[in-house]
Amino acid sequence: MRERGRFGFMASYCEGCWNTYANEMAEADGATAPPGPDPGPEDMSWIEPPRCPECGASVRVYPTTYDRWVSLAMVELPAKDVPAAFRWRLTRVPDRSPVPTDLVAVRVRGIDPLPSEPVVPAHRMLCVPE
Numbered sequence: 001m002r003e004r005g006r007f008g009f010m011a012s013y014c015e016g017c018w019n020t021y022a023n024e025m026a027e028a029d030g031a032t033a034p035p036g037p038d039p040g041p042e043d044m045s046w047i048e049p050p051r052c053p054e055c056g057a058s059v060r061v062y063p064t065t066y067d068r069w070v071s072l073a074m075v076e077l078p079a080k081d082v083p084a085a086f087r088w089r090l091t092r093v094p095d096r097s098p099v100p101t102d103l104v105a106v107r108v109r110g111i112d113p114l115p116s117e118p119v120v121p122a123h124r125m126l127c128v129p130e
Contacts, residue, residue: 022066029107030086030122031070036061054129060120062090062105070105071123079108080115086125087113 013021026032037047049058052071059071072088079087087108095102108119 022068025066026064026068029064029070030124031064031068031105033059033061033069033071035063035069052123052127055127057123057127059123062103064105064107072105073121073123073126076118076120078115079113079117079119082119082121082125084108084112086122087119088122089119 033050036050039045039047050061050071051057052059058074060074061069061071064070070088072090088105089108090103091106093102093104105120113119
């Protein structure tokens with residue numbers, strides 16, 4: 001068994017249990033986006049920003065803390081304008097570098113943010129199919 005996810009959890013799961021758990025969390029959170037491209041360290045080619053297949057709008061795709069991917073809107077909105085089920089925040093992965101090396105999307109749960117506090121809405125909240 002090894003630790004899974006981007007942050008250390010207090011428990012370790014076998015591969016099958018982890019995938020079941022992470023898939024259930026992803027389904028509940030709406031984190032069903034495909035992963036972004038993974039260019040090599042020497043690759044200098046341009047990567048187009050991802051687009052929503054339903055509405056064609058640009059989206060930001062980020063990994064979650066449980067190694068699944070979520071499509072987020074391009075703008076932050078005040079928490080009062082975003083329903084609780086669609087609120088996300090971008091958080092730095094803990095490391096020793098003062099420069100942010102990786103960001104993960106974290107669902108806002110537990111304590112509600114202040115109404116004026118910025119959150120990143122999930123793209124599916126703003127998606128209007130053509």
